């Protein structure tokens with residue numbers, strides 16, 4: 001692994017405390033085994049990264065194990081493309097699972113558990129319609145009532161359940177339900193559904209099954225089958241825990257797994273549900289799941305985020321049960337820290353203005369370190385000629401007194417090169433500045449000028465050797481802190497129209513011709529940039545990953 005990829009995973013949190021206690025008590029023989037259980041119905045996002053860092057972080061901390069389990073009980077929303085992408089993203093983050101599991105591999109075992117529940121009077125086949133099931137369930141204020149089918153005999157239930165499995169019924173004709181308590185204050189305990197009929201092809205089990213188990217039944221039992229000790233999930237599942245435990249108890253599971261809930265990651269200016277992310281892809285609001293503006297792991301990766309920056313972010317935000325919205329700038333700061341330490345420095349000009357040095361006719365090759373504090377990263381060549389590009393922003397014709405960049409009659413240091421003075425400003429017929437005629441003080445290479453102070457330093461490239469580049473600048477996708485929290489508005493009403501700006505006529509120093517796709521650089525004074533996979537025909541394409549400072553506030 002590269003230096004930047006080695007980073008701590010997670011500081012101590014309340015879940016670690018629970019595990020410490022369990023180990024002390026000798027629970028599960030001291031074993032620690034977690035799992036990350038994505039539903040393969042989309043790409044992973046930064047919220048999933050929090051869960052991945054937590055679960056795999058526990059494995060690393062306790063020298064335990066962590067499974068990757070595809071929670072693939074819903075045949076119609078699953079796609080093998082998502083499975084591959086999820087595996088790749090977890091590996092890219094720097095984690096390795098101990099077992100690769102699919103809930104669908106347990107369908108036979110789960111069926112057997114369901115049969116056991118029926119035989120022991122803990123489950124029944126209900127033949128109410130979907131609407132009737134809902135109506136009978138009641139609400140938070142109205143107790144539910146028993147289905148007229150609730151007292152079917154075990155034989156009749158077994159017969160019906162077998163025939164459900166054999167495909168004798170249409171979707172929705174019957175369901176299998178746990179027999180718990182229709183008046184429970186916890187809605188999840190009002191005879192929850194265990195199996196439903198779904199005549200659908202499953203990517204793993206094909207056409208073997210036309211009944212599929214539901215989440216609450218499947219999840220805890222899959223944990224039990226895999227020997228998971230701590231089953232960590234987000235807080236929405238807190239009031240499912242009694243049901244999670246109920247299945248384990250009535251089925252007399254030995255060493256049952258323990259469900260522990262934490263609060264999910266919420267980030268401002270971002271939407272994080274797969275459903276909404278999918279809409280952005282389908283409605284072409286963004287250019288695919290890996291669009292560098294997307295909060296998906298792939299989007300961040302293409303944007304130039306490193307695995308270490310995401311892991312450090314997850315470790316900084318911590319894990320708790322408290323509801324909190326994390327500031328997006330924390331994520332950006334984590335990336336800056338990593339790239340400041342690890343990215344090579346280069347010069348590039350995004351909005352070029354021509355400079356001619358009238359007293360310089362040499363062609364020298366100057367040198368500059370690739371990193372200010374890491375000599376092992378070497379030096380690069382900076383050809384110096386009499387025609388240069390500088391940033392339009394670094395010249396001002398009517399400049400205030402405190403303007404230390406270039407102005408008529410003023411001097412500025414070219415980074416890693418000479419001090420130059422602007423003698424003449426050339427304009428086109430519209431009055432736009434198109435060229436500056438300057439002279440260089442040839443005594444100032446690596447030395448301060450004599451008798452005066454030059455405060456400003458600007459970046460530049462030689463026009464003769466620079467390579468043309470395209471640069472994409474990104475801004476946040478949304479203008480609202482919480483775009484999906486408005487009842488009267490759709491999150492797409494808050495799209496930032498300027499979230500992408502493409503600059504076609506940029507120039508980079510010649511060493512950038514060796515840049516590789518995915519490689520990150522600091523373009524001095526501008527920010528961090530990462531080479532995009534769409535680079536072709538030797539015309540580099542860079543994504544700005546993040547600016548040098550937080551410019552959002």
Ligand code: ATP
Pocket residue numbers: 036037038039040046047048050051232233234263264265266272273274275
């Ligand atoms: P989404 O609503 O975005 O589809 P999900 O929870 O349905 O998310 P799953 O594939 O079911 O997605 O989730 C896999 C794991 O990731 C679960 O354990 C879930 O709790 C966790 N997870 C999902 N979103 C977040 C989040 N924002 N923060 C922390 N963990 C999350």
Ligand code: MG
Pocket residue numbers: 039
């Ligand atoms: Mg889900």
